[in-house]
Amino acid sequence: MSLQEQAASFISTCYQELGIDATTLGDRLQQVKVEIEETGTYTHTYEELVHGAKMAWRNSNKCIGRLFWETMNVFDAREVKEESEVFNTLKNHMTFATNEGRIRPTITVFAPEKDGKAPVRVINHQLARYAGYEHPDGTVIGDPDSIAFTKLCQDLGWQGKGSAFDLLPIVIKLDSTLVLQEFESDIVLEVPFEHPEEPSFKELDLKWYAVPAISDMQLEIGGITYPTAPFNGWYMGTEIGARNLADSFRYDKLKEVAEVFHLDTSKTSALWKDRALVELNRAVLHSFQENRVSIVDHHTAAEQFRKFQQREERAEREVTGDWTWLIPPVSPAATHIFHQGFKNEEKSPNFFYQDKLYD
């Protein structure tokens, strides 16, 4: 589709969903047509940007959390150009979103691509994430998923403490220069893990950051690409308890958890990994709840997703989805999602992967 057609399709849908009267729509479509003819691109109004970002979340096929798509907070940072302003805007996003634990789903939209180039990029995968250090003997401290990015930060002069949970700095790219800055430690809220019944669990010294904020995907609305549009929600417990801390290629903690519960790890048929997974996930949910930090268990999340499906049905919109991502990694068949199919059709507006600026 041409830019003009993509723009017309988005703006028509947007105005129809917002109940804006048709005469305004006609004027707007004409205005956009002229702007594209004159400049090769067009500028979204604030309300088009806000609704477009919400539609992108609603169209995210891999997301189980879409029930709340209309409640997202949208910050318009399209005029933010200076390095210090970019860092401040990102810190303000994290502070606002964290909200002392009552997490607010939020997106900050920076300037769109111009002549195929991004005015600003955030290099981090997430605004908050832990470093990964690969020692010469092959042992890894911290998050193996962060090894390459940690090396980049070190090349840029960053010194981590070398612990398993060192918060990484923010790295942005402006005018083809990479600049880094640490978040002040009070900006990133973290939750230490304890188990609801087993006091010795805390001796594992596990913790995780409160707010997942994806900062490396691009937002596409009506043919316009926003390369930097960091967005956050809250965690589903299994992301931390069944993947980040459990995967053998991540923090690989299942054996240590099994030992805390004196499980027999000599044969798989004792299902010690499954029992360790349940106890680790119970500890994650319990600890977030004890610290009054938003989190959702995978059963509640599935029920919320069912409600999203019902509401979309009433709005006469087909719910598309990627089944392989929508099913939770713990007890998937205990949710309704497992027992149905989804069309994995890509709608727009949406979020997309883009080139990683480091290897």
Ligand code: HEM
């Ligand atoms: C509010 C709470 C939210 C919850 C509990 C939630 C839950 C999830 C989960 C569990 C995943 C799969 C992640 C993985 O397996 O690594 C996911 C994926 C995704 N979510 Fe949500 N989400 C939430 C909010 C949001 C928001 C606010 C946005 C954007 C505005 C969003 C957009 C996405 C996208 C684009 C993906 C796929 C990412 C990829 O392809 O790598 N979600 N979500």
Ligand SMILES: N/C(=N/c1cccc(CO[C@@H]2CCNC2)c1)c1cccs1
């Ligand atoms: N709970 C979340 N979970 C995720 C959502 C999207 C992506 C991810 C992490 O994706 C990584 C890349 C592919 N798998 C891990 C996690 C949210 C992050 C931002 C808003 S909600």
